[in-house]
Amino acid sequence: MSVMEWPHHLLSLEDWIDLPETPEYQVEAVEGVLVVSPRPLFLHQRAVNRLTYWLDERLPVGYSALSEVEVVVAEKPLTVRVPDVIVVENTVVHANPAHCDAADVRLAIEVISPGSRRTDRVTKFSEYAEAGIDHYWIVDLDPPVSLVRYRLIEEDYEDFGEQSGHAELEFEGTPLEFDLNALTPDAPRS
Template identity: 90%
Template sequence: MPDVVVVGNTVVHANPARCDASDVRLAIEVISPGSRRTDRVTKFSEYAEAGIDHYWIVDLDPPVSLVCYRLIDEDYEDFGEQAGYAELEFEGAPLKFDLNALTPDAQRP
């Protein structure tokens, strides 16, 4: 199970106890010391096999960073890594957020 999932409004309004992988538009994993290999290898392939179009990995080790992957021809392709203040687009919507705000230990500009 991902740390964060983004699903469509239909699923949100239905409020199921669990959602199907086919309902997940974006899966986000936050790496912890014990999950690094699982998040970067095991879940990477599991989510691709399940057909989840977007997979983001957040690494809280300084500098806090975000790597975005998109499913292309059944494999994830790297769509860029960002650190600090991230600006990206998800399904046509611009997103902006401060990755450093995710941890009190991160370096602030």
């Protein structure tokens, strides 16, 4: 096993851009500190893929759902997160940036995985709110599969309810209905 050389100082956005690709790890920056974690397991990735596809097919015209996009939450000190799913306007997608500014993210979704529960429910919750991301959804794959929706109201997220089973959601005035159980391994694809 080889050891990669990482910066020994707080990262700037320029340092982040210069980092080598690391397909075997998920890499984020939190207040200038590099955070490296294992890539999500297969069942987590399948749930993210299903959720991204489902959402992208049902969003209002002018929006796209994407997975594993680097989002610059803050430049100083640098915080870069990689939400499981984001929703942005198509103009952002067509610009084809290397990373996305939090100001462009309309919805961030995290699917809880082993080791991410506190980060998703506490740390990212406050980071995304401070960055002004309008909607934040947290999906928990533990039975019963559930989704909690938050909406930014005056700089703080308000809880808009938890749903399990058949979820009736809304984004930008468009109703979205989804069987959350379809995210689990043995669920039929719809």
